[in-house]
Amino acid sequence: xRPALSVILLTTLIGAGQGLFLALAAVxxxxxxxxxxxxxxxxxxxxxxxxxxxxxxxxxxHPERAWRSAAMWRTSWLSREVIALPAFMAAAFAWGAxxxxxxxxxxxxxxxxxxxxxxxxxxxxxxxxxxFLQEWHSALTVVNYLVLGxxxxxxxxxxxxxxxxxxxxxxxxxxxxxWTLLGLATRxxxxxxxxxxxARSSLQSAIGVKHPRIAQKSQGAIAGSFNTREFFHGSKPxxxxxxxxxxxxxxxxxxxxxxxxxxxxxxFIVQFAGLMFERWFFFAQANHPQNLYYQAVS
Amino acid sequence: xxxxxxxxxxxxCVGCHACVTSCKQWNTSGAAGYLSDDNPYGADxxxxxxxxxxxxxxxxxxxxxxxxxxxxxxxxxxxxxVPVCPTGASYKRAEDGIVLVDYDKCIGxxxxxxxxxxxxxxxxxxxxxxxxxxxxxxxxxxxxxxxSERKPACVLAxxxxxxxxxxxxxxxxxxxxxxREQGGYALxxxxxTQPANHYLPRRRTEIRIHPDELERHDNxxxxxxxxxxxxxxxxxxxxxxxx
Numbered sequence: 001x002r003p004a005l006s007v008i009l010l011t012t013l014i015g016a017g018q019g020l021f022l023a024l025a026a027v028x029x030x031x032x033x034x035x036x037x038x039x040x041x042x043x044x045x046x047x048x049x050x051x052x053x054x055x056x057x058x059x060x061x062h063p064e065r066a067w068r069s070a071a072m073w074r075t076s077w078l079s080r081e082v083i084a085l086p087a088f089m090a091a092a093f094a095w096g097a098x099x100x101x102x103x104x105x106x107x108x109x110x111x112x113x114x115x116x117x118x119x120x121x122x123x124x125x126x127x128x129x130x131x132f133l134q135e136w137h138s139a140l141t142v143v144n145y146l147v148l149g150x151x152x153x154x155x156x157x158x159x160x161x162x163x164x165x166x167x168x169x170x171x172x173x174x175x176x177x178x179w180t181l182l183g184l185a186t187r188x189x190x191x192x193x194x195x196x197x198x199a200r201s202s203l204q205s206a207i208g209v210k211h212p213r214i215a216q217k218s219q220g221a222i223a224g225s226f227n228t229r230e231f232f233h234g235s236k237p238x239x240x241x242x243x244x245x246x247x248x249x250x251x252x253x254x255x256x257x258x259x260x261x262x263x264x265x266x267x268f269i270v271q272f273a274g275l276m277f278e279r280w281f282f283f284a285q286a287n288h289p290q291n292l293y294y295q296a297v298s
Numbered sequence: 299x300x301x302x303x304x305x306x307x308x309x310x311c312v313g314c315h316a317c318v319t320s321c322k323q324w325n326t327s328g329a330a331g332y333l334s335d336d337n338p339y340g341a342d343x344x345x346x347x348x349x350x351x352x353x354x355x356x357x358x359x360x361x362x363x364x365x366x367x368x369x370x371x372x373x374x375x376x377x378x379x380v381p382v383c384p385t386g387a388s389y390k391r392a393e394d395g396i397v398l399v400d401y402d403k404c405i406g407x408x409x410x411x412x413x414x415x416x417x418x419x420x421x422x423x424x425x426x427x428x429x430x431x432x433x434x435x436x437x438x439x440x441x442x443x444x445x446s447e448r449k450p451a452c453v454l455a456x457x458x459x460x461x462x463x464x465x466x467x468x469x470x471x472x473x474x475x476x477x478r479e480q481g482g483y484a485l486x487x488x489x490x491t492q493p494a495n496h497y498l499p500r501r502r503t504e505i506r507i508h509p510d511e512l513e514r515h516d517n518x519x520x521x522x523x524x525x526x527x528x529x530x531x532x533x534x535x536x537x538x539x540x541x
Contacts, residue, residue, distance in 0.1 A: 001412070061406020061426025068385040068403055075381035078409050082384060129382070132415040132489050200488050201415065203354075207367050208308075208483045208497055211356045220318065220350030220369070223342045226420040230411060289486065290417025293352060293369060 001133075002233055003283035009055035011123055012152070012275045014085065015145065017048030018116040019153015020160075021092055023175070025109040027157070027168060035099045037165050042096025044160065049089050077129055081122035088115040120146040127282075134197050135286040140190040147186050148251070148275055151179035155255060155271050158264040169264060177259045180271070184252040187278065191244070194285060201289040216296040227294050233284035243281045250274025301375060301395035302433055303466045303494035304453070305473045305482055306368055309501045310460040313351055313366030317452035317461060321349040321370075321431075324451035328436050330401055334424040346422045348431040349452055365500060368461070370452075371418040371431035372485060372493030373397050379410040379419065388428070395467075395494060396435055401427045415489050433463075466494055 024041040027033045057063040072079040091112035098105040124145035127136040154176035161168035203214045219228075233240070251274030258267035325348055326333040335345035349370040356363045373390075377397050380388045387403035388410050390396070399410075399419075404427040411419040411428060419430045434450035437443065447454065453463045464473030473496075476482060482496035 059407060061408075061421065062404065065385070065403070065405045068387075069405055069407070070384070071386050072381075072384050076384045076409075078382065078407065079384035126409070130413055131378075133412070201486050205486050205488060207354060207365065208485060208499065209354070209356055209365060213356065213358050215355045216352065217355050217364075218351075218353040220315075220352045221344070221347070224344050225350075226346070226411070226423075227417045230408065230421075231417070288412070288417075289415040289489075293417055 001283045001286045001288060002230055003280045004059055006055045006057075006059040007283070008276055008279040010052045010059070011145070011279055012272065013048050013052035013055065014119065014123070015149030015275070016152040016156055016272060017045045017052065017092075018088065018119055019150040019179075020048065020156050021045045021088075021095075021112055021116050021153070022150060023154045023157035023172060025095075025113045026175075027172070028105070028109055032168055032171075034165065035102070037161075037168075038099045038105075039096050040164075041157070041160065042092055042099070044156070045092045046089060046096070049085065049092070053085060053089075077122055077125040081119065081126060084115060084119040084122045088112065088119050091115050117146065120149055127286075132201065132289050133286045134200065135194045136282075138190065138193060140186060140193060143186050144183070144190055147179060147183045148278065151176060151183045151251075151255075152268065152271050152275055154179050155259065155264060155268045158259070159268045162264050173259045173262070173264050176264070176267070177256055180252055180256050180259070184248070184256075187252070188248075199287065199289070201292060203292050203295075206289070206292040216293075219294050219297060222297065224297075225294075227290060228297075231288040231291055231294070235284065240281070240284055243277050243284070247274050247277035247281055251278050299395070299467055300393065300465045301373070301467045301494050302438070303373055303395070303464070303473060303496065304370070304433070304450070305462040305464070305466075305476045305496045305498060307460045307462070307476070307480075307498040308365060308367065309498060309503070310458045311351075311366045311368060312458055312460075313353055313364075314457060315351050316455040316457060317368055318347060318349050318351055320451040320455035322347060324434060324437065325432070330436075331425060333429065334422050336423065344423075346420050346429055348420075348429065363500065368452075369416070369418070370495070371397060372416060372491075372495040373431075373433065375492035375494055376490065378489070378491055379414045382409050382413040384409070394465075396433050397430070398432055398435065399428050399430060401425070401429075404428050415486055415491065416493075438463075466496070 024038055028038060060066060069079055069082045073083055091108060095105055095108040095112050098108055121142055124142040128138060128141040131137045154172060158169055158172035158176045161172050204210055251271055255267040255271035258270060322333060333346040337343045349368060352367045352369055354365045354367060356365055373396055377390055380390050385403045385405055387400045389398060391398060406421060406426040408421055419428050422429050438448050440448060449463045453461045462473045462476050464471035466473050466477065468474060476498060477496045480498045482498050484493045484496055
């Protein structure tokens with residue numbers, strides 16, 4: 001698939017925002033944080049979610065009709081995400097406002113945490129539910145969206161605490177390190193799974209001719225079409241391999257080292273950039289069966 | 299339950315693209331608006347089509363066979379593109395099984411095209427909505443057209459009658475009979491989408507000649523099939539008489 005920058009930004013930004021909220025809610029549950037720390041934390045969560053939401057609009061052909069996309073929540077995970085995202089933002093806003101006003105917040109933190117996890121599931125299921133995109137159709141996709149979002153969110157929380165509440169920085173960095181290493185394990189597991197995938201569709205099943213040797217001579221257009229632009233990443237295999245190593249280093253190894261070295265702010269910057277590479281790779285690696293029909297121009 | 303569909307005979311298709319051009323002509327002229335084209339006469343032309351004819355070479359030279367393969371929306375009975383649509387713009391009509399896009403509701407998120415394993419949906423780069431074959435829904439019910447013309451434009455245009463249009467849930471329809479009796483098959487059956495469009499396979503085409511077929515059965519002089527008269531010197535069966 002062709003990775004779209006709007007979707008890469010959407011999923012990485014809201015993932016970090018949800019992870020940050022879960023980190024702040026955990027800090028609150030342990031009774032360690034001052035209200036001011038949490039209020040500004042809520043502002044950061046809303047800024048990340050808002051930026052992701054804004055990026056998502058650039059993916060739409062008709063953003064002015066985006067309100068319609070909440071309609072099909074019974075069947076569509078995209079529709080569910082469209083509902084869960086503002087619901088989570090509302091919960092995060094209410095939670096931050098309650099801290100600011102000094103109202104009880106525990107129920108709001110719980111609701112926000114549930115909605116954050118629900119939003120992770122909705123975002124990941126948009127991809128995991130497409131059964132013929134075999135690279136995505138796995139429980140590991142959901143696990144990775146959750147774990148990688150928490151890793152970047154907890155790293156950001158640790159960086160935030162290092163600037164404002166030093167007592168919290170070290171335990172948050174330890175938690176971020178745990179999520180990051182867990183992410184390395186779960187993302188590594190999905191890489192290993194995808195390396196062993198066997199495509200269920202073939203040119204034989206695509207056109208219904210059983211001969212083992214079939215070569216495409218024409219795809220019905222002398223130049224490109226939507227089908228040749230949307231479903232191919234357009235990069236050489238070497239680029240794909242390089243990006244894999246870049247994101248394994250950038251999203252996991254380097255941030256883990258920087259967290260251990262007590263540098264959470266650089267760790268977050270490196271990890272966020274690494275996760276953008278990870279998301280690019282996530283899309284680029286998925287091989288759509290329609291590509292079987294588009295292997296040669298003429 | 300009606301399920302309208304096309305049955306495409308790969309044994310007959312000659313790859314002339316008449317179905318492509320007639321489809322484009324009809325569907326770019328309708329009430330739903332044009333089908334975009336960019337650089338139609340330039341170096342890198344591109345555009346939105348509902349139907350494309352692809353060509354595949356089967357076998358190894360010199361023993362090859364050319365297969366022309368028309369591809370459009372298959373109007374699946376369990377269409378994976380429909381439930382993923384967040385707005386309900388993509389839908390399958392209960393009355394005739396046609397999968398359609400409501401261009402006024404589509405937000406152009408392209409998710410349905412990701413959910414189609416056949417690559418049957420193409421976004422219109424200018425109107426920014428997803429488009430696909432409608433089975434000429436604005437033709438097939440039009441009472442102002444003569445009944446013989448209430449068929450998709452591609453079916454009417456096909457010079458070799460490679461495209462059969464009909465209700466595949468009606469066992470007596472021409473389409474159902476073709477699927478049943480000529481080995482009709484579905485594309486990518488492994489995904490369980492149950493495409494309504496079917497394809498008829500390439501067949502071995504050869505004529506078998508039996509000796510009696512070389513004689514006319516209605517020749518009044520009975521000269522067909524008579525052997526040449528033997529020479530008078532040739533021995534006869536009984537070694538006594540001759541011609």
